[in-house]
């Protein structure tokens with residue numbers, strides 16, 4: 007009986023860090039960024055380093071050159087069809103400021119990573 011309880015205790019202690027790690031990995035951070043006639047709103051989003059991020063871009067404005075969004079540092083380039091949400095997923099690896107822009111680098115916004 008004593009042997010069994012020791013085994014159970016050992017199992018609980020050895021499994022809990024795994025469960026914790028799994029929970030951490032499952033976390034996700036999300037933000038929606040809308041392109042209006044005033045540019046990207048919000049102009050800046052904040053993300054945590056090391057946690058998968060899901061950014062939803064919605065272009066609600068036709069008369070703009072920002073028909074695509076580019077996050078150069080992560081080699082991301084996506085078309086932005088009008089009124090159709092575009093989901094971009096990546097994990098911010100380095101803290102600091104990350105920029106996204108149109109292909110001419112005229113229209114864009116900032117992502118603060120810490």
Ligand SMILES: [Cu+2]
Nearest residue numbers: 071108110112
């Ligand atoms: Cu442009």
